[in-house]
Amino acid sequence: MAYPPKRGVPPPDKLKELAEQYLKELEKGPWPSHVTELRKTGYPLHVYGAGLVVGKSPWAPSAVRTRYLTGTMARIARPWLGLPGEEIHLRVFHTPGRFLKTDWFRKLLDAIREYAIGLLEVVGQTGNMIINITKKEYAEVVADKLRELGTDVGGSADAIRALAACVGPALCEFACYDTLKLWCDLHLDPRVHENIRAPNFHYKFKPKLSGCPFDCARANRGDLGLLGTWKGAPEVDQELLREKVKRGEVDPRELERGCVSGAISWDPVRQELRINEKRCVKCMECIRLAHPAIKPGREKRIAVLLGGNNKGYYGVKLGWFVGYLPPDVSAKRVVDMMEKIWEVWDKYGMPKQRIADVIIYLGIQRFVKEAELDKFLIEMPAFYEKMPDDVPYRILPPEERQVYAEYAKKVKQELGI
Ligand code: SF4
Ligand code: SF4
Known part of the structure; x- marks a missing residue:
């Protein structure tokens, strides 16, 4: 439930006046100002300014009813601000590596000029965002328009979120596999495409593809991270x-x-x-x-990381390393593996629990075993071969527990406790 911030909220007229002062402050100086640019659009800047004054997000979640569509997100100004305001975003499928053809991009811009306030967000990993369609009824109209352009709206709610891939071999010499090709092939699989468009899961599922351990797509924070690497020495x-x-x-x-x-x-x-x-x-x-x-060494492979997230029931986690896939792995094999992961998640997870939360409950070994990941991976760490310990909430495999136990012993000795 929305609650007022500790800092206190001035009466609406005063808040509006203060908000404007904060906004003007952000327009000073020789550098470009996002506030000056936003003033050229119909963006509800007074709400943004009010958030700056009270030191808290001024937005509360809202909803827009659309048929057969995820990817629409609505927000309203928090009632305790006393200032009305709303905005509706559409999440649009982006392209692998964010490569956009100019003529296609122009058509996209034409659509958002016609139905929205002309703002498009192109950064972030959740796809492009069309910001502030001017009428609620336009959500479905814009979605149809986008489909005519060969893209779609989706990737919000309890669904697969927009696939994120680094630019990979298109621009980068470090890439250990073709992140862009795998991204495209995954999208072509209806099991992925449909689950981006429709919310079928307990919570979000984020697949991320990075070409090498520099991890530009932050695969270690994805529910499923595919990270290019190699065998042996560089x-x-x-x-x-x-x-x-x-x-x-x-x-x-x-x-x-x-x-x-x-x-x-x-x-x-x-x-x-x-x-x-x-x-x-x-x-x-x-x-x-x-x-x-x-x-990078010659013998390339893809490390599979499971259960990373930034927002889960039990907090932030990096993915568990569960094994390798070959660098030329087919999308089918990856999606087959995803389906097995979803099965275990579906069986044990509760609403708003991510993969990692189920792993914490079951233990990583049992999760891996129940998902039969050994059928898909070419090499797995030795501890997955042993029978799981079946200890709920035991999140580390025995070898890692041993390492931490020894480290704790050493620290205790050094401190004399
Ligand atoms: S993750 Fe590696 S391969 Fe991908 S863009 Fe970054 S440095 Fe290049
Ligand atoms: S040889 Fe050392 S520095 Fe080079 S990649 Fe391996 S661990 Fe890193």
Whole structure:
């Protein structure tokens, strides 16, 4: 339920006046001002300004009735502000890597000029957002218009959220698999497409595709993260590295120091970099410092992370690593795997519980076993092969618990407690 902020809310007229003062403050200075730009549109800026004054989001959730449509979101100004205001957003499917053809983009802009206030949000991972359609009745009209353009509205509520993929091999040399192709193929599977458009789940399900461990699409925070990586050590072009060292572009000692796992050593006599493949944890630091003399290894694969989220019943979590997929994995295999994950989620989850919340309840080993992930993954950490311990709320596998227990013992010894 909406409640007034601690700071206190001035009477509406005073609040409006103060809001305007705050907004004017944001227009000062030599840099472009988002407030000045928003004034050119019909955006309810007075509500935004009121939020700045009271130090709390001025918006409360609302709803718009649409047939066969998720992806419409409505907000109203919180009643305790005493200032009326509302806005309706449409979430539009975006393109992989955010590549947009100019003529298509123009058509999209024409539609939002006709039915909305002309504002389009193109950042964020939830798809493009058409902001503030001018009449509630337009929600379905705009959705039909968008379908004519070859896109759709969806990705809100308890459904698959917009698939997020990094630009991958289109622009980036680090990509260990084709994130854009897999994104497109996943979208073409009706089981994905329909579950973006229709809310069929307990809560949201976010798949994220990153081409390498730099993780630009934040796969480690997705309910299902597909993160490109490789087997063994990074690939080193010793000749090129020697040249870079000679030119002062790379300091081999810095490479040694920067390696988080101590896998790197530099032989000053032979002028050669050695990497212990067993110790390399794929942190990308040496690649960042010496690319292209050091690159991701040749044998690529996709690490699968399960249950990451920023908003769940039990709070923020990074995904659990459950195994690998081949770099050329088919979308069908990924969606088949997703379906098994959904089955377990559906069986044990309650409304507003994400995958991670069910994992916490069941334990990761039991979740993995019940979802039969071994049928899809090519390699899994050893502990998944053992029978699960079946301890509810035990979130760490035995090996990790052991590591933490030893660490705690060491800390206790150091502190003398
Ligand atoms: S995640 Fe890796 S491959 Fe993808 S854009 Fe970022 S750096 Fe490049
Ligand atoms: S990727 Fe990271 S862990 Fe692996 S060798 Fe390079 S710096 Fe070390």
